[in-house]
Amino acid sequence: MTDDDGARRASIAVRLAAVRGRIARAEEAAGRGPGSVRLLLATKIQPVELVRAAVAAGADLVGENRVQELVAKGPDLADRDVEVHLIGHLQANKVNQALRWATCVESVDSLALARRLSQRCEAADRDLDVLVQVNVSGETTKFGVVPGDAEALAVVVAALPRLRLRGFMTIGARSTDEGVVRAGFARLREVRDAVVGSRAPGTAGATGLSMGMSGDLELAVAEGSTIVRIGTAVFGARG
Numbered sequence: 001m002t003d004d005d006g007a008r009r010a011s012i013a014v015r016l017a018a019v020r021g022r023i024a025r026a027e028e029a030a031g032r033g034p035g036s037v038r039l040l041l042a043t044k045i046q047p048v049e050l051v052r053a054a055v056a057a058g059a060d061l062v063g064e065n066r067v068q069e070l071v072a073k074g075p076d077l078a079d080r081d082v083e084v085h086l087i088g089h090l091q092a093n094k095v096n097q098a099l100r101w102a103t104c105v106e107s108v109d110s111l112a113l114a115r116r117l118s119q120r121c122e123a124a125d126r127d128l129d130v131l132v133q134v135n136v137s138g139e140t141t142k143f144g145v146v147p148g149d150a151e152a153l154a155v156v157v158a159a160l161p162r163l164r165l166r167g168f169m170t171i172g173a174r175s176t177d178e179g180v181v182r183a184g185f186a187r188l189r190e191v192r193d194a195v196v197g198s199r200a201p202g203t204a205g206a207t208g209l210s211m212g213m214s215g216d217l218e219l220a221v222a223e224g225s226t227i228v229r230i231g232t233a234v235f236g237a238r239g
Protein backbone atom coordinates (compact mmCIF):
# COMPACT_ATOMS: atom_id res chain seq x y z
CA MET A 1 0.00 0.00 0.00
CA THR A 2 1.40 3.37 -1.00
CA ASP A 3 0.95 6.57 0.99
CA ASP A 4 -1.52 7.66 -1.67
CA ASP A 5 -3.69 4.60 -1.09
CA GLY A 6 -3.61 5.20 2.65
CA ALA A 7 -4.61 8.83 2.16
CA ARG A 8 -7.47 7.88 -0.16
CA ARG A 9 -8.76 5.35 2.34
CA ALA A 10 -8.63 7.83 5.18
CA SER A 11 -10.40 10.45 3.09
CA ILE A 12 -13.14 7.94 2.22
CA ALA A 13 -13.89 7.45 5.92
CA VAL A 14 -13.99 11.23 6.45
CA ARG A 15 -16.22 11.83 3.43
CA LEU A 16 -18.51 8.98 4.39
CA ALA A 17 -18.98 10.60 7.80
CA ALA A 18 -19.70 13.93 6.12
CA VAL A 19 -22.37 12.35 3.90
CA ARG A 20 -23.95 10.66 6.93
CA GLY A 21 -24.06 14.10 8.53
CA ARG A 22 -25.82 15.55 5.48
CA ILE A 23 -28.37 12.73 5.56
CA ALA A 24 -28.99 13.19 9.28
CA ARG A 25 -29.53 16.95 8.87
CA ALA A 26 -31.84 16.37 5.90
CA GLU A 27 -33.87 13.83 7.89
CA GLU A 28 -34.20 16.29 10.73
CA ALA A 29 -35.12 19.19 8.44
CA ALA A 30 -37.85 17.02 6.90
CA GLY A 31 -39.15 15.96 10.31
CA ARG A 32 -38.20 12.37 9.60
CA GLY A 33 -36.70 9.96 12.10
CA PRO A 34 -32.96 9.36 12.25
CA GLY A 35 -32.07 6.29 10.22
CA SER A 36 -35.11 6.49 7.96
CA VAL A 37 -32.85 6.98 4.94
CA ARG A 38 -30.31 4.34 3.91
CA LEU A 39 -27.01 5.23 2.32
CA LEU A 40 -26.09 3.24 -0.78
CA LEU A 41 -22.58 3.77 -2.11
CA ALA A 42 -22.47 4.00 -5.90
CA THR A 43 -19.17 2.27 -6.59
CA LYS A 44 -18.96 2.35 -10.39
CA ILE A 45 -15.37 2.64 -11.65
CA GLN A 46 -13.99 2.40 -8.09
CA PRO A 47 -11.43 -0.35 -7.51
CA VAL A 48 -12.46 -3.02 -5.06
CA GLU A 49 -9.81 -1.86 -2.53
CA LEU A 50 -11.61 1.46 -2.15
CA VAL A 51 -14.98 -0.25 -1.92
CA ARG A 52 -13.55 -2.40 0.85
CA ALA A 53 -12.20 0.72 2.57
CA ALA A 54 -15.73 2.15 2.51
CA VAL A 55 -17.14 -1.09 3.89
CA ALA A 56 -14.50 -1.05 6.64
CA ALA A 57 -15.66 2.50 7.42
CA GLY A 58 -19.20 1.23 7.92
CA ALA A 59 -20.86 1.16 4.50
CA ASP A 60 -23.32 -1.74 4.38
CA LEU A 61 -24.97 -1.19 1.00
CA VAL A 62 -23.30 -0.71 -2.36
CA GLY A 63 -24.68 -0.31 -5.86
CA GLU A 64 -23.05 -1.23 -9.14
CA ASN A 65 -24.16 0.02 -12.54
CA ARG A 66 -22.65 -2.61 -14.78
CA VAL A 67 -22.97 -6.36 -14.49
CA GLN A 68 -19.34 -6.68 -15.56
CA GLU A 69 -18.21 -4.72 -12.47
CA LEU A 70 -20.67 -6.57 -10.27
CA VAL A 71 -19.10 -9.85 -11.35
CA ALA A 72 -15.55 -8.52 -10.93
CA LYS A 73 -16.09 -7.17 -7.41
CA GLY A 74 -18.70 -9.62 -6.18
CA PRO A 75 -16.31 -12.30 -4.91
CA ASP A 76 -14.38 -9.70 -2.89
CA LEU A 77 -17.51 -8.45 -1.18
CA ALA A 78 -19.36 -11.71 -0.71
CA ASP A 79 -17.70 -12.52 2.61
CA ARG A 80 -18.47 -9.10 4.07
CA ASP A 81 -21.64 -7.82 5.65
CA VAL A 82 -22.53 -5.77 2.66
CA GLU A 83 -25.59 -5.84 0.49
CA VAL A 84 -25.16 -5.29 -3.25
CA HIS A 85 -27.79 -3.74 -5.51
CA LEU A 86 -27.74 -3.39 -9.27
CA ILE A 87 -28.56 0.25 -10.07
CA GLY A 88 -27.76 0.37 -13.80
CA HIS A 89 -29.55 -0.84 -16.90
CA LEU A 90 -29.77 -4.63 -17.08
CA GLN A 91 -29.71 -6.44 -20.41
CA ALA A 92 -31.67 -9.65 -20.69
CA ASN A 93 -28.59 -11.71 -21.53
CA LYS A 94 -26.86 -10.63 -18.29
CA VAL A 95 -29.67 -11.58 -15.93
CA ASN A 96 -28.03 -14.78 -14.69
CA GLN A 97 -24.77 -13.03 -13.86
CA ALA A 98 -26.60 -10.21 -12.12
CA LEU A 99 -28.56 -12.66 -10.00
CA ARG A 100 -25.39 -14.27 -8.82
CA TRP A 101 -24.29 -11.14 -6.90
CA ALA A 102 -27.17 -8.71 -6.53
CA THR A 103 -29.74 -8.98 -3.76
CA CYS A 104 -31.87 -6.27 -5.37
CA VAL A 105 -32.29 -5.01 -8.92
CA GLU A 106 -33.26 -1.33 -8.69
CA SER A 107 -33.42 -0.84 -12.45
CA VAL A 108 -36.43 -2.86 -13.60
CA ASP A 109 -37.78 -0.80 -16.47
CA SER A 110 -39.74 -3.22 -18.66
CA LEU A 111 -42.14 -6.11 -18.33
CA ALA A 112 -39.82 -8.27 -20.46
CA LEU A 113 -36.96 -7.80 -18.00
CA ALA A 114 -39.21 -8.41 -15.00
CA ARG A 115 -40.56 -11.63 -16.54
CA ARG A 116 -37.05 -12.85 -17.25
CA LEU A 117 -35.91 -12.11 -13.70
CA SER A 118 -38.97 -13.88 -12.35
CA GLN A 119 -38.38 -16.96 -14.51
CA ARG A 120 -34.71 -17.18 -13.57
CA CYS A 121 -35.54 -16.80 -9.89
CA GLU A 122 -38.11 -19.57 -10.16
CA ALA A 123 -35.52 -21.82 -11.80
CA ALA A 124 -33.01 -21.01 -9.07
CA ASP A 125 -35.64 -21.40 -6.31
CA ARG A 126 -34.95 -17.95 -4.83
CA ASP A 127 -36.64 -14.60 -4.31
CA LEU A 128 -35.43 -11.22 -5.50
CA ASP A 129 -36.11 -7.68 -4.31
CA VAL A 130 -36.79 -5.29 -7.18
CA LEU A 131 -37.51 -1.62 -7.70
CA VAL A 132 -39.17 -0.19 -10.78
CA GLN A 133 -37.03 2.53 -12.34
CA VAL A 134 -38.98 5.58 -13.44
CA ASN A 135 -37.68 8.37 -15.65
CA VAL A 136 -39.24 11.36 -13.89
CA SER A 137 -37.29 14.00 -15.82
CA GLY A 138 -38.11 12.80 -19.32
CA GLU A 139 -34.43 13.22 -20.24
CA THR A 140 -33.75 10.87 -23.14
CA THR A 141 -30.32 9.91 -21.76
CA LYS A 142 -31.97 8.21 -18.80
CA PHE A 143 -33.46 4.75 -18.53
CA GLY A 144 -36.72 4.07 -16.79
CA VAL A 145 -40.38 3.80 -17.59
CA VAL A 146 -42.30 7.06 -18.05
CA PRO A 147 -44.28 8.07 -14.94
CA GLY A 148 -47.60 7.52 -16.73
CA ASP A 149 -46.77 3.85 -17.30
CA ALA A 150 -45.07 3.18 -13.97
CA GLU A 151 -48.15 2.25 -11.98
CA ALA A 152 -49.35 -0.31 -14.50
CA LEU A 153 -45.89 -1.88 -14.80
CA ALA A 154 -45.42 -1.99 -11.03
CA VAL A 155 -48.72 -3.74 -10.44
CA VAL A 156 -47.83 -6.46 -12.95
CA VAL A 157 -44.27 -6.82 -11.59
CA ALA A 158 -45.59 -7.11 -8.04
CA ALA A 159 -47.68 -10.11 -9.04
CA LEU A 160 -44.86 -12.03 -10.74
CA PRO A 161 -43.60 -15.14 -8.94
CA ARG A 162 -40.45 -14.73 -6.83
CA LEU A 163 -40.17 -10.96 -7.31
CA ARG A 164 -40.73 -8.77 -4.25
CA LEU A 165 -41.55 -5.25 -5.33
CA ARG A 166 -39.86 -2.98 -2.79
CA GLY A 167 -40.55 0.38 -4.39
CA PHE A 168 -39.23 2.73 -7.03
CA MET A 169 -35.97 4.26 -8.23
CA THR A 170 -35.20 7.39 -10.19
CA ILE A 171 -32.32 9.65 -11.20
CA GLY A 172 -33.16 13.28 -10.56
CA ALA A 173 -33.41 15.88 -13.29
CA ARG A 174 -30.15 17.42 -14.38
CA SER A 175 -31.23 20.93 -13.56
CA THR A 176 -29.95 23.80 -11.45
CA ASP A 177 -33.57 24.65 -10.66
CA GLU A 178 -34.29 22.99 -7.30
CA GLY A 179 -38.01 23.23 -7.96
CA VAL A 180 -37.67 21.08 -11.07
CA VAL A 181 -35.55 18.47 -9.28
CA ARG A 182 -37.92 18.33 -6.31
CA ALA A 183 -40.97 18.02 -8.55
CA GLY A 184 -39.43 14.93 -10.12
CA PHE A 185 -38.82 13.34 -6.73
CA ALA A 186 -42.36 14.23 -5.68
CA ARG A 187 -43.63 12.55 -8.84
CA LEU A 188 -41.89 9.30 -7.86
CA ARG A 189 -43.48 9.51 -4.41
CA GLU A 190 -46.90 9.96 -6.03
CA VAL A 191 -46.34 6.89 -8.18
CA ARG A 192 -45.39 4.93 -5.04
CA ASP A 193 -48.44 6.18 -3.15
CA ALA A 194 -50.74 5.21 -6.02
CA VAL A 195 -49.27 1.72 -6.31
CA VAL A 196 -49.32 0.98 -2.57
CA GLY A 197 -52.76 2.57 -2.34
CA SER A 198 -54.05 0.28 -5.11
CA ARG A 199 -53.77 -2.64 -2.70
CA ALA A 200 -53.03 -4.82 -5.70
CA PRO A 201 -51.40 -8.18 -4.84
CA GLY A 202 -47.74 -7.84 -3.87
CA THR A 203 -47.75 -4.04 -3.60
CA ALA A 204 -47.97 -3.64 0.18
CA GLY A 205 -44.18 -3.69 0.54
CA ALA A 206 -43.51 -1.35 -2.38
CA THR A 207 -42.86 1.59 -0.08
CA GLY A 208 -39.20 2.30 -0.89
CA LEU A 209 -37.97 5.33 -2.82
CA SER A 210 -34.39 5.15 -4.12
CA MET A 211 -33.69 8.74 -5.08
CA GLY A 212 -31.08 11.38 -4.39
CA MET A 213 -27.38 11.47 -5.32
CA SER A 214 -24.38 13.55 -4.23
CA GLY A 215 -25.77 16.80 -5.63
CA ASP A 216 -29.41 16.51 -4.66
CA LEU A 217 -29.76 14.19 -1.66
CA GLU A 218 -31.29 16.90 0.55
CA LEU A 219 -34.09 17.52 -1.98
CA ALA A 220 -34.74 13.79 -2.28
CA VAL A 221 -34.89 13.27 1.49
CA ALA A 222 -37.30 16.21 1.74
CA GLU A 223 -39.54 14.38 -0.75
CA GLY A 224 -39.45 11.06 1.06
CA SER A 225 -36.39 9.20 -0.20
CA THR A 226 -35.60 5.98 1.69
CA ILE A 227 -32.32 5.20 -0.15
CA VAL A 228 -29.85 7.81 -1.39
CA ARG A 229 -27.21 6.61 -3.87
CA ILE A 230 -23.94 8.40 -3.37
CA GLY A 231 -20.75 8.21 -5.43
CA THR A 232 -18.86 11.47 -5.95
CA ALA A 233 -19.35 12.84 -2.44
CA VAL A 234 -17.50 9.82 -1.01
CA PHE A 235 -15.09 8.74 -3.76
CA GLY A 236 -14.41 12.08 -5.45
CA ALA A 237 -15.10 13.01 -9.05
CA ARG A 238 -14.93 10.18 -11.56
CA GLY A 239 -12.02 10.86 -13.91
Ligand SMILES: *Cc1c(COP(=O)(O)O)cnc(C)c1O
Nearest residue numbers: 042087213214229230231232233
Ligand atom coordinates in the same frame (compact mmCIF):
# COMPACT_ATOMS: atom_id res chain seq x y z
C1 LIG B 1 -23.26 7.19 -10.43
C2 LIG B 1 -24.64 6.97 -9.94
C3 LIG B 1 -25.04 7.49 -8.70
C4 LIG B 1 -24.16 8.34 -7.82
O1 LIG B 1 -24.02 9.61 -8.40
P1 LIG B 1 -23.07 10.72 -7.70
O2 LIG B 1 -23.53 11.98 -8.32
O3 LIG B 1 -21.68 10.35 -8.05
O4 LIG B 1 -23.33 10.68 -6.25
C5 LIG B 1 -26.34 7.18 -8.28
N1 LIG B 1 -27.18 6.45 -9.02
C6 LIG B 1 -26.84 5.95 -10.22
C7 LIG B 1 -27.81 5.13 -10.98
C8 LIG B 1 -25.55 6.20 -10.71
O5 LIG B 1 -25.22 5.73 -11.92
